Amino acid sequence: MRALPLLFLALLASTAAGAAPEPAAPAVAPAERAHGAVGARLQPGANSFTEAQVRARLAAMGFSEIADLHxxxxxxxxxxxGHAGHTLAVGMDFRGEVAAE
Incomplete structure (x- = not known):
């Protein structure tokens, strides 16, 4: 008789342990991993980046089909x-911070 409650507890413990969800690592897009924090608030100021440098920074962050830079x-x-199949408005300030929407 004593074995039945112990068996039940062992079964319950193994089921509870197996049912615990594993923490999933959040999917981080390449643009969010690179320096420049996509979504950062862009600050106005004297900008010394060239168009070529801006294109290179955006490409390094995972953006493609970069167009209409001004x-x-x-x-x-x-x-x-372009990023993840969508065309986004992008911006880069004098600090090199990038925002996309």
Missing amino acids: LDGQGIWRGRA
Whole structure:
């Protein structure tokens, strides 16, 4: 008779341990891993980056099909780029921080 409750507890413990979900590592897109923190608030200021440097930074962060780059009146490079199958508006400020939406 004593073996039955112990067997039940052992079965319950093994089921509970097997049912615990494993923590999943969040999927991080290449653009979010690279220096420049996509989504950072862009700061206006005197920008010394060239168009070629901006293209290279965006490409290194995983963006493709970079187009329509221009320096706006606040010193922020703005344009369009592809990422994960979507075309996004992108920007890069004088600090090299990148934002995409």
